[in-house]
Ligand code: SF4
């Protein structure tokens with residue numbers, strides 16, 4: 586699949602206008618207001634777009650909410666206060682992307698040659714997933730040995746080698762038509778996708794590490 590993803594660039598506080606211009610052209614900006622105060626600025630996600638890559642950059646930093654600037658240089662753009670324990674992560678992204686001159690980058694990713702996001706992953710089942718399993722004639726998918734209770738949630742079971750129980754040796758999902766929402770909404774080329782590939786396969790942005 587061909588995807589176009591935002592390129593992450595770092596800016597310091599005298600250069601806010603350049604950061605805003607970068608984001609207007611589709612990039613993501615890590616803006617350092619001081620050495621201990623950093624913001625991620627990104628194009629405002631469309632609220633009805635579950636696949637928005639800005640939203641998934643927020644999720645990948647462990648946050649479930651972001652703000653929208655109402656005034657100033659970044660007016661109308663998405664903004665997230667970057668947690669201190671994520672500084673190393675965003676610095677790594679800036680380093681990774683430093684070879685790209687433009688704010689957006691096109692890359693080709695093949696899920697069937699990958700499967701990284703189906704390994705060592707916590708997939709929680711929502712009510713809609715359980716209902717979909719039942720409608721599809723497979724209510725057992727929401728029960729052991731396919732699913733189990735964990736910390737108040739129902740999650741898919743992993744094999745001993747940490748692969749999802751439904752992931753085939755050919756990297757095809759064995760329950761593709763019924764797969765949980767969190768799987769079907771997972772966007773190719775998002776920071777979550779790229780970090781899964783790096784952690785599980787040692788592949789950095791499509792290239793071998
Ligand atoms: S990690 Fe990305 S490329 Fe790999 S299977 Fe998942 S969505 Fe596809």
Ligand code: SF4
Pocket residue numbers: 702703704706708741749750751752753757758759760761764765768
């Ligand atoms: S259910 Fe399918 S898509 Fe979801 S993690 Fe398992 S193998 Fe991957």
